[in-house]
Amino acid sequence: MRISCPHCGERDHGEFAYYGDATKRRPDGASDVETFFEYVYPRDNPAGSHRELWYHVGGCRAWIVVNRDTRTHEIFSVEVARKRGEPSQGAGAGAP
Amino acid sequence: MRYSVFSVLSQALKGNTGWKPVWREPEPKAEYDVVIVGGGGHGLSTAYYLAKNHGITNVAVVERGYIGSGNIGRNTTIIRSNYGEHGNIPFYEWSLKLWEGLEQDINYNAMVSQRGVLNLYHSDAQRDAAARRGNTMRMHGVDAELLDVAGVRKLVPNLNFDNARFPVYGGLFQPRGGTVRHDAVAWGYARAADSRGVDILQHCEVTGIRVENGHALGVETAKGFIKAKKIGLACAGRSSQVAAMAGLRLPIESHVLQAFVSEGVKPLIDTVITFGAGHFYISQSDKGGLVFGGNIDGYNSYAQRGNLPVIEEVMEEAVAMFPSIGRLRVLRHWGGLMDMSMDGSPIIDKTPIDNLYLNCGWCIGGFKATPASGWCFAHLIAQDAPHEVASAMRLDRFATGRLINESGTGAQPNLH
Numbered sequence: 001m002r003i004s005c006p007h008c009g010e011r012d013h014g015e016f017a018y019y020g021d022a023t024k025r026r027p028d029g030a031s032d033v034e035t036f037f038e039y040v041y042p043r044d045n046p047a048g049s050h051r052e053l054w055y056h057v058g059g060c061r062a063w064i065v066v067n068r069d070t071r072t073h074e075i076f077s078v079e080v081a082r083k084r085g086e087p088s089q090g091a092g093a094g095a096p
Numbered sequence: 097m098r099y100s101v102f103s104v105l106s107q108a109l110k111g112n113t114g115w116k117p118v119w120r121e122p123e124p125k126a127e128y129d130v131v132i133v134g135g136g137g138h139g140l141s142t143a144y145y146l147a148k149n150h151g152i153t154n155v156a157v158v159e160r161g162y163i164g165s166g167n168i169g170r171n172t173t174i175i176r177s178n179y180g181e182h183g184n185i186p187f188y189e190w191s192l193k194l195w196e197g198l199e200q201d202i203n204y205n206a207m208v209s210q211r212g213v214l215n216l217y218h219s220d221a222q223r224d225a226a227a228r229r230g231n232t233m234r235m236h237g238v239d240a241e242l243l244d245v246a247g248v249r250k251l252v253p254n255l256n257f258d259n260a261r262f263p264v265y266g267g268l269f270q271p272r273g274g275t276v277r278h279d280a281v282a283w284g285y286a287r288a289a290d291s292r293g294v295d296i297l298q299h300c301e302v303t304g305i306r307v308e309n310g311h312a313l314g315v316e317t318a319k320g321f322i323k324a325k326k327i328g329l330a331c332a333g334r335s336s337q338v339a340a341m342a343g344l345r346l347p348i349e350s351h352v353l354q355a356f357v358s359e360g361v362k363p364l365i366d367t368v369i370t371f372g373a374g375h376f377y378i379s380q381s382d383k384g385g386l387v388f389g390g391n392i393d394g395y396n397s398y399a400q401r402g403n404l405p406v407i408e409e410v411m412e413e414a415v416a417m418f419p420s421i422g423r424l425r426v427l428r429h430w431g432g433l434m435d436m437s438m439d440g441s442p443i444i445d446k447t448p449i450d451n452l453y454l455n456c457g458w459c460i461g462g463f464k465a466t467p468a469s470g471w472c473f474a475h476l477i478a479q480d481a482p483h484e485v486a487s488a489m490r491l492d493r494f495a496t497g498r499l500i501n502e503s504g505t506g507a508q509p510n511l512h
C-alpha cells in the first residue's frame with residue numbers, strides 16, 4: 001500500500017503511523033462521561049470507505065486524513081488534516 | 097464412528113474406503129433453541145459445550161463460508177496461559193487445562209503438543225518484568241520458569257545470543273504451553289457437536305438479526321429466516337458488522353494479521369520462541385516448516401491480506417534471532433481478520449438486547465482461548481449468567497473503567 005502525501009508525494013505506508021478513525025472529534029473538556037466514552041471506545045469499523053488519520057512520521061510529519069477502502073486498501077483521497085478542520089487530539093509529541 | 101486403534105487398523109485393512117464424512121450437512125430447521133453465528137473455533141466449541149455441559153442440543157452453528165475458513169484455520173497454533181491480569185489469568189489457565197484433556201473428550205487427534213513457550217528478554221529491565229510476570233503466574237497456580245542465558249542455551253542452542261543490539265539475557269518459559277493443530281480443532285469440535293445433534297450450516301451467511309421491542313427473535317440468512325430462542329455471536333473479525341445488524345456499536349476495530357511458513361527443514365526448533373525486542377514469534381510444525389509471524393499491519397482492514405512493511409520487519413526479526421535461517425525460502429503467507437478490542441482483551445457478555453449474546457474482541461490471541469471461550473459462552477447462554485473465570489470480560493467495562501489492559505497501551509487497538 002502506498003499513500004500519496006500532499007507534501008511529499010507517493011510513499012510506502014511504512015513511512016506513516018496510523019491513528020485511526022478520523023470522524024471522532026475530541027469533546028470539550030467539560031463534557032460528561034458518556035460523551036468521552038463515545039469518543040474513546042465505540043467505533044463504526046466499516047467494511048468499505050473509512051476516513052482515518054495517518055501521520056507522516058518518516059517524511060514531512062504532517063497529519064493527513066486518508067479515505068480508504070478497508071476491503072481492498074484502495075485509497076480514494078488524501079488531505080492535510082488541518083485543512084479539513086480536524087480538531088486537535090490533545091497535546092504532546094505524536095498526537096495530532 | 098468412534099476413532100480408536102481398532103478403527104484405524106480395520107480401515108487400513110479395507111484400504112481406507114469406509115471412512116464417512118465426519119459431520120452432516122443438514123438443511124436449516126425453522127427454529128432452534130440456540131443459533132450461534134460464526135463457525136470458527138469459538139462458535140463450534142460453544143455449540144459443543146452447550147450440548148455436552150448443558151444438554152441443549154437443538155442448536156445451529158451458522159457459518160458464511162466453510163468450517164475452518166476463518167481465523168481458526170489461519171492462526172499460528174500457539175497455546176499458553178502466561179497472562180498477568182486478574183481478569184485474564186484464570187480464564188486462560190482454564191483454557192490450557194481444557195486443551196490438556198481435549199483429545200480424549202472429543203475423540204479427535206488435535207496434535208496438542210506441550211512443547212513449551214519461551215519469551216526471551218534482552219535487558220535487566222525486561223528480566224525484572226519477566227520475573228514479575230512469572231511470579232504472578234505461579235501465584236495463580238500456572239507453571240513458569242525464569243531461565244538465565246545458560247538455561248536458554250540448553251533449550252535453543254542456535255539462537256543469536258550475542259546480537260550487538262539485543263543480546264539474549266534469558267527467558268520466561270512456560271513448559272505447559274505449546275501448539276495445537278488448528279484445523280483439527282475446528283474439525284474435531286464440529287464432529288463432536290454434530291454427533292450430539294448440533295446442525296452445522298455452512299455457506300449460510302447471516303444478513304440480518306430480527307429484533308422487536310428489545311428482543312432478538314432470529315436471524316435472516318442466505319437460506320431464509322431462522323427463528324431462535326437465543327442467539328450467540330462469535331464472528332471474530334466481522335463482529336462489528338454482525339453486531340451492527342442488531343443496532344450495536346462495539347469497541348472493536350478490524351485489523352489484519354499475517355503469518356508465514358518456510359520450506360520444511362530437519363528439526364531445528366522444538367519449542368515456541370518469542371523475541372523480546374520486537375514483535376516476533378516462531379515454532380516448527382511437524383512437517384518441518386518454520387511457522388512465524390509478528391505484529392498486525394496496524395490499520396483497519398477487512399482484506400484478509402497484508403502489506404510489505406510488516407513482512408520486511410518480520411523477516412528482519414527472524415534473521416536477527418536465527419541468522420542460520422537466512423537462506424530458507426518462505427513457502428506461503430496469508431492474513432486473517434482480527435477483532436482488536438480497545439483494551440486488548442475479549443468480551444463474553446450479554447448485550448443490551450434480550451436473548452442476544454456476544455463473544456468477540458479476541459485480538460491476535462484467541463486460538464488458545466478456543467476451549468474456554470466456548471465453555472464460558474455456553475455457560476452464559478444456558479444460565480444467563482457469566483462463568484466465574486470470564487466474569488471480568490464484560491461489554492460495559494469500557495464505560496465503567498474496569499478495563500483488562502494487559503499491554504498497558506490504552507485504547508489504541510494497533511498497539512495491543
Ligand SMILES: Cc1cc2nc3c(=O)[nH]c(=O)nc-3n(C[C@H](O)[C@H](O)[C@H](O)COP(=O)(O)OP(=O)(O)OC[C@H]3O[C@@H](n4cnc5c(N)ncnc54)[C@H](O)[C@@H]3O)c2cc1C
Pocket residue numbers: 133134135136137138139158159160161164165166167168169170171172173174175300301302303330331332333334338353354355389430431432433434458459460461462463464465
Ligand atoms: C495469522 C494469525 C495468527 C494467529 N496466531 C495465533 C496464535 O498463535 N495463538 C492464538 O491464541 N491466536 C492466534 N490468532 C488469533 C486467533 O486465530 C483468533 O483470535 C481466533 O481464531 C478467533 O476466533 P474464531 O476461531 O471463532 O474465529 P474465526 O475462525 O474467524 O470464526 C469467525 C467465523 O464467523 C464467520 N462469520 C463472520 N460473519 C458472518 C456472518 N455474517 N454470517 C455467518 N458467519 C459469519 C466467519 O466466516 C468465520 O468463520 C492468530 C490469528 C491470525 C490471523
Ligand SMILES: [Zn+2]
Pocket residue numbers: 005006007008009056059060061062
Ligand atoms: Zn509527507
